């Protein structure tokens with residue numbers, strides 16, 4: 001057993017968790033046995049209860065749950081900060097050429113290695129990730145993620161129209177390759193498969209229907225795509241699918257709107273669409289830095305929840321349209337958007353949507369998202385003293401609420417002191433800490 005001592009801060013589970021509720025143990029401890037959290041409590045109590053345990057004392061550093069990214073494109077790791085276009089032009093100019101390079105397995109393997117390394121650097125232990133249309137891009141990511149012990153959900157991108165020819169599949173190959181990858185990888189260690197149409201404009205009716213049938217055969221599998229990000233995109237969807245009631249209905253009428261259906265952006269939905277998504281128990285991935293960078297719009301988090309109480313929401317980086325893999329940076333921008341939308345998020349809520357809220361959105365909250373006995377041992381140790389601005393601000397804080405807020409607004413990868421992934425420090429049992 002291994003006990004981590006520090007200032008423990010975590011959201012708490014429950015049938016319907018309260019995003020504003022926080023377990024705050026300034027002199028706290030998290031006990032880990034193998035890959036699982038076995039106890040969370042006061043440091044004095046746990047060290048007394050388990051005198052044989054190895055102890056790492058993180059002092060007054062914060063110990064929070066492993067961070068969750070609900071929407072990210074690993075093939076776009078190298079094209080972050082490509083400027084000057086809105087969504088549809090940006091896809092043509094930067095994204096499709098970057099994804100075409102993944103025809104080369106060696107390139108996919110190298111980017112998967114870089115991407116998973118950067119996830120760890122930023123404290124992300126769980127992510128829902130887009131790969132490319134090439135089936136081997138999924139093999140490359142799962143292989144790299146498995147070596148690091150990460151909880152990764154990904155799938156082959158499906159596109160059979162409105163993209164360069166070398167990036168197109170067909171309804172038949174999309175389903176055959178997706179099913180093959182699902183059979184080989186789904187449930188291996190902490191890996192899961194996700195059925196992944198890019199978005200409505202790049203899939204024909206036939207492809208979406210075929211993926212809907214695949215989804216019906218696998219009712220527990222994640223579905224990920226994009227929804228209602230940009231006004232030109234929405235107009236295009238209406239032209240391409242004149243029989244659908246609205247954008248959400250394009251997915252809904254083929255069975256792709258359901259629990260563990262994770263829809264990126266969801267910025268400009270009608271009330272009808274929101275209500276339907278809520279009834280279905282579907283999830284929305286809020287990607288603030290991407291929405292700002294591409295000028296797509298401001299996600300109305302509070303009013304979306306008010307209209308659709310059943311909807312699940314998590315934060316996503318949306319790299320490469322997003323500008324940081326850091327969930328702390330993402331949370332800081334989500335705060336500013338919530339402020340502009342008239343319903344500012346609290347520090348506890350920012351932490352919640354970066355951890356347990358995201359885990360609920362992905363349907364993995366039984367194992368991830370909070371520090372609680374029985375969950376996987378995914379911990380992030382945050383050190384506010386590693387950047388001068390945050391270090392000085394932290395010295396002035398009088399309360400946990402104030403300190404956590406400063407960390408969520410000013411923190412970044414420098415703030416991440418140590419990451420424990422499924423019980424192993426930084427994804428390995430090295431670094432001088434034995435995990436037994």
Ligand SMILES: [Zn+2]
Nearest residue numbers: 073226264318
């Ligand atoms: Zn995206």
